[in-house]
Amino acid sequence: MRNLRHYWRFVRIGFASQAQYGVDFFIGAFGVVLLNLVDLVLLGVLLQRFTAIGGWNIWEIVFLFSFYLAAMGLQNIFTVHLGQIEAYVQDGTLDQFLVRPSSPLIQLMGREINHGNITHVVTGVAGIVVAYGRLGLHWTFAEGVLAVVLLVCGALVLVGLVLGLCSLAFWTIRSREFLYGTLQIQEVVQHYPVHIFGRWFQVLVTGVLPFAFINYYPTLVLLGRTGEAMHPLLPWLSPLAGVLVLLGGIAVWKLGLSRYQSTGS
Amino acid sequence: MKILRVMRGFIRQGIQVKTTYGMAYAMRLVNVFVKMVAFYVLWSVLYESAPGAFPVSQVEMVTYGAVSVMLGEFIQWWDGPHFYIITQIRRGTITSDLVRPVYFPFQVFSRCLGESLAEFITVVFPAALVAYLVLPISLPATLTQGLYFALSLAQSYLILFGLNCLVGFIGFYTLSLRGIQHAYHGLIMLLSGAWVPLWFFPSWLRQVAEILPFRGLFFTPLSIYIGELQGQSIAGTLLSQTVWIVILLLGVGLAWRVVHSRLVVQGG
Amino acid sequence: MAIVEVRDLVKIFRVRKRGTGPLGFLRRKTREVHAVDGISFDVEEGEIVGYIGPNGAGKSTTVKCLTGILVPTSGVVTVGGLVPWRDRIKNGRQIGVVFGQKTSLWWDVPVIDTYRLLRDIYDVPEPVFRRNLGLLDDILGLKEFQDTPVRQLSLGQRVRADLGAVMLHNPRFLFLDEPTIGLDVAAKERLRVFIANMNAATRVTVFLTTHDMSEIERLCRRIMIIDRGRLVYSGSISDAIQKYAPCSDVVVELAETPSGPVVVEGGEVVRQEGARYWIRFRRDQTTAGHLVGQLMAKYPVKDFRVDDPDVEQIVKTVYGALAPVEEAPK
Numbered sequence: 001m002r003n004l005r006h007y008w009r010f011v012r013i014g015f016a017s018q019a020q021y022g023v024d025f026f027i028g029a030f031g032v033v034l035l036n037l038v039d040l041v042l043l044g045v046l047l048q049r050f051t052a053i054g055g056w057n058i059w060e061i062v063f064l065f066s067f068y069l070a071a072m073g074l075q076n077i078f079t080v081h082l083g084q085i086e087a088y089v090q091d092g093t094l095d096q097f098l099v100r101p102s103s104p105l106i107q108l109m110g111r112e113i114n115h116g117n118i119t120h121v122v123t124g125v126a127g128i129v130v131a132y133g134r135l136g137l138h139w140t141f142a143e144g145v146l147a148v149v150l151l152v153c154g155a156l157v158l159v160g161l162v163l164g165l166c167s168l169a170f171w172t173i174r175s176r177e178f179l180y181g182t183l184q185i186q187e188v189v190q191h192y193p194v195h196i197f198g199r200w201f202q203v204l205v206t207g208v209l210p211f212a213f214i215n216y217y218p219t220l221v222l223l224g225r226t227g228e229a230m231h232p233l234l235p236w237l238s239p240l241a242g243v244l245v246l247l248g249g250i251a252v253w254k255l256g257l258s259r260y261q262s263t264g265s
Numbered sequence: 266m267k268i269l270r271v272m273r274g275f276i277r278q279g280i281q282v283k284t285t286y287g288m289a290y291a292m293r294l295v296n297v298f299v300k301m302v303a304f305y306v307l308w309s310v311l312y313e314s315a316p317g318a319f320p321v322s323q324v325e326m327v328t329y330g331a332v333s334v335m336l337g338e339f340i341q342w343w344d345g346p347h348f349y350i351i352t353q354i355r356r357g358t359i360t361s362d363l364v365r366p367v368y369f370p371f372q373v374f375s376r377c378l379g380e381s382l383a384e385f386i387t388v389v390f391p392a393a394l395v396a397y398l399v400l401p402i403s404l405p406a407t408l409t410q411g412l413y414f415a416l417s418l419a420q421s422y423l424i425l426f427g428l429n430c431l432v433g434f435i436g437f438y439t440l441s442l443r444g445i446q447h448a449y450h451g452l453i454m455l456l457s458g459a460w461v462p463l464w465f466f467p468s469w470l471r472q473v474a475e476i477l478p479f480r481g482l483f484f485t486p487l488s489i490y491i492g493e494l495q496g497q498s499i500a501g502t503l504l505s506q507t508v509w510i511v512i513l514l515l516g517v518g519l520a521w522r523v524v525h526s527r528l529v530v531q532g533g
Numbered sequence: 534m535a536i537v538e539v540r541d542l543v544k545i546f547r548v549r550k551r552g553t554g555p556l557g558f559l560r561r562k563t564r565e566v567h568a569v570d571g572i573s574f575d576v577e578e579g580e581i582v583g584y585i586g587p588n589g590a591g592k593s594t595t596v597k598c599l600t601g602i603l604v605p606t607s608g609v610v611t612v613g614g615l616v617p618w619r620d621r622i623k624n625g626r627q628i629g630v631v632f633g634q635k636t637s638l639w640w641d642v643p644v645i646d647t648y649r650l651l652r653d654i655y656d657v658p659e660p661v662f663r664r665n666l667g668l669l670d671d672i673l674g675l676k677e678f679q680d681t682p683v684r685q686l687s688l689g690q691r692v693r694a695d696l697g698a699v700m701l702h703n704p705r706f707l708f709l710d711e712p713t714i715g716l717d718v719a720a721k722e723r724l725r726v727f728i729a730n731m732n733a734a735t736r737v738t739v740f741l742t743t744h745d746m747s748e749i750e751r752l753c754r755r756i757m758i759i760d761r762g763r764l765v766y767s768g769s770i771s772d773a774i775q776k777y778a779p780c781s782d783v784v785v786e787l788a789e790t791p792s793g794p795v796v797v798e799g800g801e802v803v804r805q806e807g808a809r810y811w812i813r814f815r816r817d818q819t820t821a822g823h824l825v826g827q828l829m830a831k832y833p834v835k836d837f838r839v840d841d842p843d844v845e846q847i848v849k850t851v852y853g854a855l856a857p858v859e860e861a862p863k
Contacts, residue, residue: 009653013642024443031447038451042461049318049465050311092635098602101625102654172288181292184299196310197303261604261618264546264597 010110029119054196059134066127068190068215071154073120081112082166150218153242160249170256213241275379297392304330325491328402350433417486420506427513458484478509535575542608544569568594570762579736583753629699633711655702689720778842788833
């Protein structure tokens with residue numbers, strides 16, 4: 001509980017230290033919207049000719065794509081600065097974390113809040129809403145709540161993955177490279193329903209680097225397509241996956257931190 | 266020749282930078298390979314679902330995708346001259362570049378070419394090797410086709426350079442690329458054929474793409490590579506690339522003269 | 534009763550070096566660096582202890598072990614009855630740490646906002662916080678810049694802000710790792726006054742590592758000298774001077790150079806420049822007065838002075854007597 005209180009204090013100060021208002025923000029927002037639109041237009045061009053990719057039509061793909069975008073935006077707001085872990089090691093910030101009577105993880109998470117990324121969230125949600133309309137879906141209140149829960153859990157999966165991958169900075173210098181290493185896989189998962197890539201890939205993005213739980217499995221649940229998964233119960237495990245991956249990421253961080261404390265770098 | 270020596274220096278520097286961190290290097294190779302596999306699977310899936318929609322064979326389509334990735338990594342369209350120029354301006358080190366008795370755009374060009382060649386040696390070539398062994402992709406059908414491809418590739422590089430330089434010069438005035446960069450990259454992604462070949466575009470979009478230089482970046486060289494363009498039509502497309510090169514390089518020269526004089530007056 | 538106890542502290546780092554050549558990242562050599570190699574000492578409550586040594590001697594490593602940042606390879610450390618790396622949260626409440634050149638403040642935010650945040654982290658009651666702030670402002674002049682974001686502060690202001698930040702919660706222990714590096718003389722003096730006052734007012738135990746000799750002389754009654762991970766000396770400054778620099782010099786200037794060598798009982802000529810002679814003597818064997826008396830009797834003395842050694846001399850002797858040091862990772 002103290003931790004939560006501390007986190008809130010850190011968030012407030014981190015919020016203040018992000019000077020992202022004004023023209024700069026809108027230019028960034030414009031960029032986000034434009035590039036994602038281009039992506040979707042290209043997908044649209046393809047689907048004009050092919051009517052479906054792996055059995056999914058354009059609006060289902062838009063749903064899938066936007067879901068990822070929104071989850072990623074949520075995650076970025078809170079954790080995009082984790083790529084700085086190696087910088088924190090160098091400039092003594094991490095040492096300060098260790099010397100204060102507060103959890104270093106909370107201090108790390110609270111260090112920066114990137115509210116600029118709200119654009120991704122808004123764009124993603126807009127995409128979901130548009131797809132919802134075009135697909136003629138009608139959710140009950142419970143289903144709406146479920147959608148929000150799945151979105152948040154998707155973000156948690158990404159938070160856990162980012163935290164874990166960035167914590168690798170404790171073992172090698174460039175944690176960002178690991179994150180980039182997975183970027184391609186992330187793009188694939190964001191754009192296409194993963195079952196078109198075959199069993200091995202599905203296992204990879206379900207069990208090893210569980211990106212599929214960010215958008216694919218939640219979309220299966222929300223579009224009523226759970227039969228397409230490797231196992232029909234799998235999509236419903238998305239919330240659990242969120243928690244587990246987050247805990248896994250935290251574990252990697254803690255391991256990395258104790259390594260720092262014994263090797264000093 | 267001094268130019269070759271300088272180029273060799275840039276290449277060597279580029280190689281070192283890219284391989285210093287073993288892990289990072291390995292990750293990049295993995296990334297490029299995954300990209301190629303992703304395209305391979307995507308096009309295979311789509312091809313199997315509707316073979317009639319393609320004007321080419323499956324192997325050719327898959328090759329298009331894989332070579333597109335390699336081409337993209339080589340020309341590095343998302344990085345390059347414009348960022349270099351902007352960084353130099355921001356850091357103030359542009360003055361040392363200007364003081365050298367070498368034509369500035371040419372300096373930028375040799376630097377970027379050095380980077381690209383370093384990229385080719387360290388990343389593109391190994392990735393390509395693995396790709397050819399693992400994926401069902403092909404080489405150009407004949408030697409002549411291959412030569413035309415090489416020519417088209419060189420022209421593509423020059424077109425990109427011209428475009429990036431012009432964008433970079435805009436940076437002189439705005440001191441930041443942010444807004445234009447997004448729009449610019451968006452245009453390239455949409456109209457260059459790097460991802461979706463132009464033959465899929467609805468006719469109105471295709472017409473737009475045909476009159477702009479971007480298709481010369483990916484679609485032209487790739488079409489030649491896989492043989493979708495043959496004989497007479499090759500000459501036509503190569504010529505259109507050349508026309509764009511002339512326009513763009515003239516533009517660069519002009520823009521540079523304007524910018525240079527402004528710089529000299531303002532003292533950076 | 535010692536409030537800080539260190540017994541046989543050892544910290545070994547494994548350092549990896551790239552091999553040479555283009556594929557050097559494939560070949561790496563590892564070697565062990567004994568940054569701290571069996572150190573033991575006590576610190577009493579309210580002491581200001583100076584910890585000096587050449588670069589790479591293990592000073593920062595020791596401080597990091599004492600503050601819970603690093604876990605020692607072996608040995609026992611207790612600070613106020615707590616084990617720093619194990620009881621890190623509790624220990625955090627009783628210590629304040631300033632690393633020279635590295636700020637603990639949020640960069641883009643006014644100083645006072647960071648202070649308020651720290652107040653909450655350290656659970657400082659509001660009235661105590663306000664009182665401390667007032668006291669700190671008196672000595673450090675915080676009001677001058679407390680509403681300015683840290684990135685706009687000068688180095689001197691930033692160091693003052695950092696010192697203020699660590700004192701807000703009335704720590705029992707203050708660890709200062711080269712806090713005055715890069716500051717001008719006036720700023721350094723101000724900080725020395727601050728530390729001395731804090732120590733007098735609150736009996737905070739201060740552990741100070743520094744290269745600055747005047748800091749040591751002004752603040753520390755006790756110093757510890759570390760070299761290559763070993764404690765070479767621990768004791769008072771005066772004893773250190775006696776041990777490492779037992780000699781003083783009488784510098785005489787004669788009206789004219791004498792025909793023969795200058796000879797004086799109890800002293801030895803170590804240097805000569807024209808008519809000026811440096812005569813070295815051991816303070817425990819004779820006195821400057823005795824020497825000067827002899828000199829004036831035998832030679833035409835025009836001028837003289839006495840050079841006593843300072844801490845700088847000790848350090849030079851200690852550093853100089855030992856071979857070059859490998860740097861431990863920072």
